Amino acid sequence: MKVMIIGIDGLDNELLIKFEKELPNFRKLREESPYTKLTSVFPPDSPTAWTSIYTGKTPAEHGIVYFKDPFSESRYGDYMSKDISGKTFWDVAGKKGKKTCVLFPHLGYPVWPVNGIMIGRTTEVDIKKFDIQTWPKEISTKYDLSGLKPMTSYPVNIGDIIDPTKEVILNEVELAVQICQDFNWDIYFFYSSSLDNIQHLFWMYNDKEDPFYVEGNPYEDVILDFYKFYDENVIGRFLELIDSDTVLIILSDHGHAMRPVKVVNINEILRKKGFLRTEGGKRSIKNSFIDKTKKSLLSIIDQHRSIGKMASTFLRIFPKGLSIYTKMTPINKESIAYLSDPSGGIKAYSYAGIKINKEIIDDSSYETQRDKIIKILLSIKDPENDDDLVEWAKRREELYNGKYINKYPDVVFKLKDGWGVGTEINEKIFSWSRSHKLHSGNHRGETPVLIVYNKKIKFDLKKNLELMDIYPLIFSFLEME
Incomplete structure (x- = not known):
């Protein structure tokens, strides 16, 4: 079996249920996937959570975790500088001969040698200037890497971020589809960060329980619109690429909810x-x-x-x-x-x-x-x-x-x-x-998403899983110890 993993930061299970009538691809996959309740790590921060997915280790084991001490010298984003190269599921699989294709992984910059292809980019948190790298280097000359910079978390005019964010997602998917078709891979990982940022910014315009919600506001349906956008332009595109010998895993690192007031x-x-x-x-x-x-x-x-x-x-x-x-x-x-x-x-x-x-x-x-x-x-x-x-x-x-x-x-x-x-x-x-x-x-640790799909097989999974369980699950589908 080959394994394709689509990681969508902040994708929320309860919102998938709430919006399911308007998400035909997600709905189909959920219906054919075994029911599993996935729980994030503590704290459910993206660097901490994705590292647990990548390595199968708890935050106390991998060390990418942060709590601010007013008497320490901690700096903005410095806890993400810890090197995870060689420790991820794609590294371990690659060392055992599996061909890997890894696109835009969180904490995947700078890139490192892999048995296949890796494209990594800086994020707003850990950079002064945007940069993108590839392994091997010649990938950067073979493909168009423009238009892949994630949007800022603090736009001055909040509405100005909507269309450019969609453009970034489309550019990511277009490149990902090309590489998926061009490269002979055993394990394929695509990561998208944009939904998390959209939910951070637009939650109060969407949630009627938020005290700042105003009925009929111009951004009331932005979050729903992005879930529909991902359903059609991300999930729909990748569904067209997989065959019966491929296990498709769709997952997130945490869910989303209203930040406490x-x-x-x-x-x-x-x-x-x-x-x-x-x-x-x-x-x-x-x-x-x-x-x-x-x-x-x-x-x-x-x-x-x-x-x-x-x-x-x-x-x-x-x-x-x-x-x-x-x-x-x-x-x-x-x-x-x-x-x-x-x-x-x-x-x-x-x-x-x-x-x-x-x-x-x-x-x-x-x-x-x-x-x-x-x-x-x-x-x-x-x-x-x-x-x-x-x-x-x-x-x-x-x-x-x-x-x-x-x-x-x-x-x-x-x-x-x-x-x-x-x-x-x-x-x-x-x-x-x-x-x-x-x-x-706000990040919600209780509602991340895990969907496991194959055209021929309906898998039987445990009813309750943690992020650390994703790592051995991937290797079981690859039929590797």
């Missing part, structure tokens, strides 16, 4: 419980001013996309900018514990962690402190109905094990749907996100 300020809870201290004296006055300035700046960026675009560009040119922003904090370094989240407090996520300061507590009290923090988190109640606000909280070792487990905060947790993690201190415990309009769509 309501937030619970975890650092304020930690302060009130005696785990977090703020700076005193002159530093307190200075940090209070800085903190208020940060809040005002974030609110301004949220309201004015042109300023958001400037901020995004600044971070790409000056990667230390995010570190400087997050380090401007009123938290005293002598605090026992404080919040650690994926964005440094810029965007509201439903998941985060608590970092324990091991420099000021002895080893004998470490587990006791973790127990206390978990108990505090699990005791937080929804102010509207008194329900539990935290879906789960646990030690990081209860989540995963691996050589990079220390990249996770000491305690990790997830809030229930509709709530996000806030970072404000000396403010109300429950408040509202200051940056919802920046990216109103």
Whole structure:
């Protein structure tokens, strides 16, 4: 058997069900695919998730995972610089003689030698200037590689991104189809990132539950339109190429949902419980001013996309900018514990962690402190109905094990749907996100997509799978150990 894998970043299983009447190709494949509930990794960020798909390893095993510590020197996008070459499913298959064709994989730049073809490109997060590379090099002279630059995440005029994004997708598919037909491959992987960006930007125009949704707005059907576009121009095109000796896998790294608007300020809870201290004296006055300035700046960026675009560009040119922003904090370094989240407090996520300061507590009290923090988190109640606000909280070792487990905060947790993690201190415990309009769509770990299709065989898969299970699944279809 040959294996063709179509990876669509952010493709959401619940939206496929919601839109299925208008998605004939997806509907056909879902009907003929075994039902499997796929779950993403924690956190369900694209670099972390795709690396788990590529390698079959948990984030604690492969190390591409990020939680911002306000006292660290972490830089914008630097956790994606870890080299995964030689460790992916296409590398392993290639070393065993399988011909591979890999197009635009996330984290696939710079390219590396493979047993076949690889085309990699930079992304907005990890570049100052767009670039595209091929292996072998002569591929770049044989095919037209123009028009393949992914669109920016922060367009000034949001509607201006729609048609250019579709053009990029069409260019990707046209090149992918040519190479698929020209090259004799055993394993073929095509990745598209555009849908994820569209859902981030247009979610509040589509979701009637979003407080900023306006009925009849001009972008109300943009997300549906892109699902239809992928159905016809991506899935439809590749369906025409496969035969009965090919297994088609369509998958995503995570699903999508509304980014939380309501937030619970975890650092304020930690302060009130005696785990977090703020700076005193002159530093307190200075940090209070800085903190208020940060809040005002974030609110301004949220309201004015042109300023958001400037901020995004600044971070790409000056990667230390995010570190400087997050380090401007009123938290005293002598605090026992404080919040650690994926964005440094810029965007509201439903998941985060608590970092324990091991420099000021002895080893004998470490587990006791973790127990206390978990108990505090699990005791937080929804102010509207008194329900539990935290879906789960646990030690990081209860989540995963691996050589990079220390990249996770000491305690990790997830809030229930509709709530996000806030970072404000000396403010109300429950408040509202200051940056919802920046990216109103949010990654959802519970609803990625897995479709497995063959014209002759209907496979029997486990009812519940994780992203790490994709790796051995691919090799089983290739009839390889």
